[in-house]
Amino acid sequence: MTLSFNQIKLILRDKNPKKNLFTIAKEIAILSYKKKEPALYYGGKYLYRKDKTNVSDYLSQKEFYQLSFSEKLHNFETSSLLRNKLSFALFCETNRLNVPSMLSYNLGASFLYNGKRYPASTDKEVVAFFDLVFKNSGEDQLFLKEIGSQGGKGCYLINKNTYAKEIPSLKLQKKSFIHQEFVKQHTAINDIYSGSINTIRFITHLDSSGKPHIISSFMRFGRGGKVTDNAKSGGMYVAINMENGELSEKANQSMGAGGSVFTQHPDTHFVFKDFKIPYFKEACALVNEMVLYIPDRFTGWDIAITPTGPTVIEGNENPGMQTADIAYGGLLKHPIVQNIMTEIKS
Known part of the structure; x- marks a missing residue:
């Protein structure tokens, strides 16, 4: 065994x-x-x-690593854009792509806002920096993401009314973060779970002729008050019917989080089966556009659904294939994945 x-x-x-x-x-x-x-x-x-x-x-472990690290699918230029959240945010804003606005960021104790640097090595100085950002931006909440993090780690939601108490425990000046506007989620998605931004994970492939393809998609939901939807943080994921944008019947948790199967969200008791995702066709179109702007040949894209349409939360050059594999019911039965594996091994 x-x-x-x-x-x-x-x-x-x-x-x-x-x-x-x-x-x-x-x-x-x-x-x-x-x-x-x-x-x-x-x-x-x-x-x-x-x-x-x-x-x-x-997918076996060897096949997973082949998809994740093959030089035929990934190169330094595109992978580095996707891996670094600051680079990704700056690239998307430069090209006017639909992503949450980045108001400020910090590289260790060097905090930057509106073209000016604010040194902040103490908690008091960090609080003073966010005093300025909240006052000038008019935002009620900011979502902070550690620049090099993955899997939902290093993500914090700070509130205009409570951040002064929260910041000392975060020690932001010890690491590096981007500070983005908080995405307002579509009310239909909030009905399922409103504590986190519940994203659609799309897996895409750019074929040798330069044509983008969506291989699969699933939707992730947080639970238990968590502000992230990742499986590693205790969330769950539900496969999506690519033809009609509807959720399947069952949501899975990762084995590390307990491996439970749900037909309804455990917090809200919202039934998953046949829920039609708002703006799903628009989300597919947005993903295909992103692939052409950042032509990594095998990518994971996290898309949020807002009241006015989809927005890109981030891209992943090394998408966690465990959840995608389970949600799809075995990715190796997909013709495009079969072709990719043949290309990698040739």
Whole structure:
């Protein structure tokens, strides 16, 4: 068996119908042989559940790394734009792309606003800096994102009325952040969960002729008062029907967050099945446009839906394929992914 002790514990606790131990052991052995590597991903992708009948269609660790790091799909110029949140924000604003406005940012104790630098090495100086930003911008909230972070880490929402108390615990001057306007979410999305900006993750491919393709999409939701929607922070994700922009029936949590399956949001009891996402066609068009501006050939895009349409939250040159693989039901059954894998291996 190639399952960790923690995975085995979580599998035993899983209340969903499971395959018998003989079938699990047989599938792990076959996958390890076919993929020429230990099937370490078997538990994390819930392949032990009875409804997972196409276990060969899920990406192995080797295949994941090939998609994430192949020089045929990624290059330094595009990857560096996507990896660095400050570079991405500046590029998008220069090209008038639809992203949240960046009001200010800091590189360690060097805080920058409106073309001027404000040194701020103490909490008192940081508070004074945001006094200025809140006063001049008229914003009630700011969303702070650590420039080099991933997976929802290093994200903070500060409020005009409470930031003076919150900032000392954040120690912003010790790291580097962009400070963006807070995105106002569509009321229909707020009905599901209003505590976070619940984004659509699109996986895209730019083919060898320069044509963009959307491979898959799923929507992520926060829970329990969290301001981020990532699976790593306890959120959940629901597959989207690309034909009509409707949510599927079930939402999944990552195994590390408990591996629960939900048919309705646990906080609001909103039923996921057949919910039609506002502005979904417009979101698809926006993503295809972004691919042409930043022509990384295999990218993840996070899109928020506002009352007036979609907006780009960020791009990812190394999108976490675990959730996309589970949401799609095995990405290797997608013809475009099959073509990509053939190109990588050729």
